[in-house]
Amino acid sequence: MRVLVTGGMGFIGSETVIALLEAGFEPVIADNLSNSKEKVLDRIETLTGKRPPFYKVDCCDEGEFRKVFEKEHIDAVIHFAGLKAVGESVVKPLEYYKNNLDSTFTLLSLMREFGVKNIIFSSSATVYGVPTHMPLVETDPTGGATNPYGMTKVMIERILTDFQKANPEFNVILLRYFNPIGAHPSGLLGEDPNGIPNNLMPYISQVSVGKLKQLKIYGDDYPTPDGTGVRDYIHVLDLAEGHVASLRKFADKPGLEIYNLGTGKGTSVLELVHAFEEANGIKIPYIIGPRRAGDVAENYANCDKAKKELGWEARFSIVDACRDSYNFQKKNPNGI
DSSP, X not given: OEEEEETTTSHHHHXXXXXXXXXXXXXXXXXXXXXXXXXXXXXXXXXXXXXXXXXXXXXXXXXXXXHHHHHSOOSEEEEOOSOOOHHHHHHOHHHHHHHHHHHHXXXXXXXXXXXXXXXXXXXXXXXXXXXXSSSBOTTSOOXXXXXXXXXXXXXXXXXXXXXXXXXXXXXXXXXXXXXXXXXXXXXXXXXXXXXXXXXXXXXXXXXXXXXSSOEEEEOSOSSSXXXXXXXXXXXHHHHHHHHXXXXXXXXXXOSEEXXXXXXXXXXXXXXXXXXXXXXXXXXXXXXXEOOOTTOOSXXXXXXXXXXXXXXXXXXXXXXXXXXXXXXXXXXXXXXX
16 A cells, blocks of 8 residues: 655654554655654665655645655555644644645645545644543544644544545544654654754753753643643654554545544653653753643543554553653754
């Protein structure tokens, strides 16, 4: 199966490309490199012995994107491409809505034109909004996302749902990620954001090697055991394997399916900091700042459906992820 991976040079995308190659799939990468680097392709080749086709293309540019479909025989798509920083989306809502929705419209139009009938969408737990209970299950209500980034995920889920209903020969799998962390155990690939990180683990990692002075924790007055936000942190390798399992599901012609991908356990910001310290034998200096716009107190998953229907469950621990993140940062103090 030839799989187009949009945003395939990014943190999750690149690990998924490796998992696809190792599982015998044929990935094709499309990425505009707005938040990734072309050197990632060299590292994928180093790790797998294979160099998948790569197209530097913006998924919003229909003319250029069409060339990928014309040249490659695509059987399925994994759609990662999109802007993804919660805080930035609050400041730049127009850019987020335009980029994330336009890229999806363009992709679906081309899929329909070229007869590509299988898509996995990189969604997010943010679609659940402010939760009323824990853990979250796939049938819980969505639509109350607390930030523009989350609302783009809500909107795209609705677009894909309506599109599949109108085109029942299409198969759509919505994967609601919780909080991906970790890195490839080799240290060759990991989360490598431009500028000051928006996500917690790369922020901790950069503090650990002295690139940043201290960690800023956004709020310690949430209604949680230690006052800091609680999230479901999942190792990126587990997340990548979730995509492989989802691709195999297409053989059943599932129509539309939704799966949570997480560990099923909540970990607070301070607990993650302490796990990082213990895993790597170092101290992480931190300060407490005000809450960040768009954040919720806690968010973690029930993943029973993915285990039952995909045969997938998370295997790696928080300690594994902390160790792998530090290893990547030590080997790449200035990024890839």
